[in-house]
Amino acid sequence: MPLNETHNPQLRSWVESANVPGSDFPIQNLPFGVFRMPGNPHLFRVGVAIGDQMVDITAAEAGGVFNGAGALAQAGAQACCRPNLNPFMALGAQAWSALRMALSQALREESPQQATLQASLLPQAGAEFAVPAHIGDYTDFYTSVHHASNIGKLLRPDNPLLPNYKWIPIGYHGRSSSIGVSGQAVRRPVSQIMRPGAIEPVMAPSARMDYELEVGIFMGPGNTLGDPVPLTQAEQHVFGLCLFNDWSARDVQGWEYQPLGPFLSKNFASTVSPWVVTLEALAPFREPWTRAAGDPQPLPYLDSAELRENGAINIELEVYIQSDTMRKEGLPEHRLSHSNFRDAYWSVSQMVTHHAANGCNLQAGDLLGSGTQSGPTEEEAGSLMELSKGGKQPLTLPSGETRTFLADGDTVIFRGACCAPGFVRIGFGEVRGTLLPAHPMR
Ligand code: MN
Numbered sequence: 001m002p003l004n005e006t007h008n009p010q011l012r013s014w015v016e017s018a019n020v021p022g023s024d025f026p027i028q029n030l031p032f033g034v035f036r037m038p039g040n041p042h043l044f045r046v047g048v049a050i051g052d053q054m055v056d057i058t059a060a061e062a063g064g065v066f067n068g069a070g071a072l073a074q075a076g077a078q079a080c081c082r083p084n085l086n087p088f089m090a091l092g093a094q095a096w097s098a099l100r101m102a103l104s105q106a107l108r109e110e111s112p113q114q115a116t117l118q119a120s121l122l123p124q125a126g127a128e129f130a131v132p133a134h135i136g137d138y139t140d141f142y143t144s145v146h147h148a149s150n151i152g153k154l155l156r157p158d159n160p161l162l163p164n165y166k167w168i169p170i171g172y173h174g175r176s177s178s179i180g181v182s183g184q185a186v187r188r189p190v191s192q193i194m195r196p197g198a199i200e201p202v203m204a205p206s207a208r209m210d211y212e213l214e215v216g217i218f219m220g221p222g223n224t225l226g227d228p229v230p231l232t233q234a235e236q237h238v239f240g241l242c243l244f245n246d247w248s249a250r251d252v253q254g255w256e257y258q259p260l261g262p263f264l265s266k267n268f269a270s271t272v273s274p275w276v277v278t279l280e281a282l283a284p285f286r287e288p289w290t291r292a293a294g295d296p297q298p299l300p301y302l303d304s305a306e307l308r309e310n311g312a313i314n315i316e317l318e319v320y321i322q323s324d325t326m327r328k329e330g331l332p333e334h335r336l337s338h339s340n341f342r343d344a345y346w347s348v349s350q351m352v353t354h355h356a357a358n359g360c361n362l363q364a365g366d367l368l369g370s371g372t373q374s375g376p377t378e379e380e381a382g383s384l385m386e387l388s389k390g391g392k393q394p395l396t397l398p399s400g401e402t403r404t405f406l407a408d409g410d411t412v413i414f415r416g417a418c419c420a421p422g423f424v425r426i427g428f429g430e431v432r433g434t435l436l437p438a439h440p441m442r
Pocket of ligand 1: 140212214246369371372
């Protein structure tokens with residue numbers, strides 16, 4: 001993914017809020033989402049974030065903003081005149097890049113298109129967002145070796161990291177129908193739980209509700225059923241990345257997960273951020289992918305020179321919490337931990353190539369979860385299960401409350417951003433969700 005003029009750190013936008021240092025959405029970012037304005041009964045529309053505003057692509061297209069931008073950019077804009085991003089995602093990297101270039105040129109200071117485009121600008125505040133794509137299939141991976149080791153130690157002290165971990169990008173097929181967008185209220189699930197020391201399970205609300213700090217990967221053009229995707233082509237099938245909270249009920253998980261993996265502990269809800277940052281916007285933040293010399297090197301189908309050169313992506317991730325009490329006392333969100341996506345054991349391209357290695361057909365709009373992103377130090381744990389050492393070490397919140405797992409009314413917020421010397425910082429915005437009490441037991 002070569003750098004081009006859209007990444008130029010000197011670029012400034014005539015949308016003033018995009019030039020404010022620390023804005024998640026400077027002109028170098030241009031992430032895609034789906035929104036509608038309050039009181040407006042029309043279908044959801046595709047938007048592109050710029051500062052605290054967004055471009056209504058359907059309105060801009062109708063206004064002729066892309067008329068002189070070339071056939072590929074026009075095709076891209078027309079594919080965006082739909083209530084979700086699937087048709088645009090299916091078009092492929094050339095169209096994504098052409099539309100990004102056209103938007104970058106139209107949003108720059110002194111652009112002759114300012115007057116035309118101004119009418120298609122809407123404030124993000126007050127907009128209602130939707131899950132950006134129709135997610136046909138959702139697969140959750142397990143790409144942080146630190147998370148896998150931390151959880152493994154808690155679940156299987158004698159055998160923390162299973163022997164396949166360093167060979168296969170481990171994943172399971174999740175459920176797409178329960179994926180919601182930031183702002184989602186999630187009801188505490190009820191399921192079978194085997195309490196410590198008990199001889200029979202009970203049907204009860206989960207007492208060990210957790211979040212998982214993940215990166216979501218939205219697929220672009222799919223592969224034909226039966227045809228694998230070579231590693232060198234894998235990223236051509238990836239549209240972009242978002243923040244992803246894979247809510248998890250640890251007590252349910254502990255009882256049900258063997259032998260076939262997570263089921264009701266995971267499928268009741270997951271939450272995506274509204275904005276999808278394209279791989280092209282992430283180009284300045286690529287880093288070498290490495291594998292420690294003492295570890296098995298990947299099998300040839302999961303290895304390439306390009307992977308070694310720039311297969312990792314530097315995304316700083318953060319988790320915040322605000323309890324109901326904190327909200328009522330006016331206390332700000334409290335940061336629980338942070339980690340970086342560059343520490344993932346398996347890359348985005350390796351996830352895609354392994355997923356399709358047997359001919360499994362990925363499709364535009366499919367979502368891959370990266371798995372919980374925990375870093376090498378204890379502070380970089382991407383879940384409460386790890387931060388509280390399996391519920392044994394409570395954390396203290398600024399309100400004086402303690403937590404081992406989530407309480408009803410807790411809001412969990414993830415943020416993400418990319419920084420690199422010589423480039424403008426870009427952000428992912430946030431994904432937030434609030435835990436509701438369980439339905440009363442009958
Ligand atoms: Mn997960």
